[in-house]
Every structure is written in C-alpha cells, then in structure tokens.
Amino acid sequence: MENSAVLEKHVFTGKCSENLSSVEDAIYVIGGKWKLKIIIVLQENGNIRFNELQRAINGISARVLSNELKDLELNGFVKRVVHAEQTPVVVEYISTDYSRTLKPVIMSLSEWGRTHKRKLKEDF
Template identity: 40%
Template sequence: MARTDRKVSYSPTGKLADVTPEMAAAGVDAALRLLDGRWKMEILFQLFGGGVLRFSELERAIPAVSQKMLTQHLRELERDGLVTRTLHAQVPPRVDYALTAWGEALCPVLDALLDWAARRPAQPAPA
C-alpha cells in the first residue's frame, strides 16, 4: 500500500494520493533518463558500496568502454548529481570518482529491480 503522507515533488499538492498515472509515468521516465546510457549502470555498480575509484581503475574494471564514452558518462552522472569528481592537485593529476549520497540511495532501488527481473515468469517457446 502506498504511503499518502509522503511529500511528492511532482504532485501539485505534494501528496502521493494526488498523483495521476500521467504524473507517475513522467516521473519514472525522468528517473530512467538519468540512467540512460550504455555504460552508466556498470559505472554505478562499480562505485556502489562507498567505493572511490580513479579514472584508470574504472577503465580497467570496464574494459569494453572507450575513454571517450567513460568520460562522457562520468560527466553526465556528475552533472545529474549521482557522482562526485575530486581532482587532486598533484603531478600527474589524480581524479577520483565516488557516488553522492543520492547516488548511493539508488542501490536498493536497483537491487529491487534486479529481484523483480529475476522473478520473471518463464516464457513459452514459440510454436
């Protein structure tokens, strides 16, 4: 059962009970657009658990991604508030990436999505 005492930012009254199907669909669509990208999920899963990784460590952990795409997705995740980028003033420059608190809050959501996907009913074979 949905909680009706939670404030919902995309509801005109701020109450979950007043959310229309169109509002809910738009909210979920906006959330999914934050995660849209070939490598974003892999980057997030590498950083879950409070991990702080350097660019080169992410590159090694996801060998199929190009430098260009890794840089692009990290910039988008940083722009959207899911990842922080820390530049250390040293030679050679060192850059660390970590999840923000909001990014860490995504972990249980993705775990629930994985659990949901694992419970998919078996599909009948085509005739």
C-alpha cells in the same frame, strides 16, 4: 453515481500520467547502456580512478565513459575529486550520497533480473 465514476477515472488517469512522467524523468537521467553500471561500480568500490573504472566495465570506451561521468556529475550522482598535490595529478570518482538513494532501486532491478532469467530458463 456517474459523476463519481468519471471523477475516479480522471484521478486515476492523472495519477497514471504523473507516474509515466516520473518514470520518464528517471530513465532520462539514469537510462542507457552505461550509467547504472557506472553507478554500481562506484558504489561497490568507493574511490576509483578513471582507468580502474574503465577496466571494471567491460566494453566501455574512454570517450563514452568520460561523457557518462560528466552527465552523472551534472546530475549529482558522481563527484570528481582531483588530488593536485600529487605528481602526476590523481583524479578519482566517488558516488555521492544522492547516488546511494538509488540502492533500493538497483537491488530491486537486480532481483527482478535474476527472477526473469530463471523464468526464461524454466520456459525453455
């Protein structure tokens, strides 16, 4: 009986550690102040140019937006499309199919945020 409890605790601890590691990986990729905001705007707007994207996200500088877009592109969340045939050259950003796999996570976070805000208002 004791061995069973020890084994169960070991399995649970391993699962907890695995979950913590997975969440840490996810936060590393989409964490920070801007990445989820960029992903949400891209998902809602489709193809969008850099300046339009910057206007849609209050407070983000061009330099930070550029760096965040590069990170998101490296991780497969954003695709940069260059229309070189146009003058001047037009660059658009679009969310990838992989980025859209975050939709349920974003919707859950959004709902949780609304619930949390209501709870805080009720408590005060």
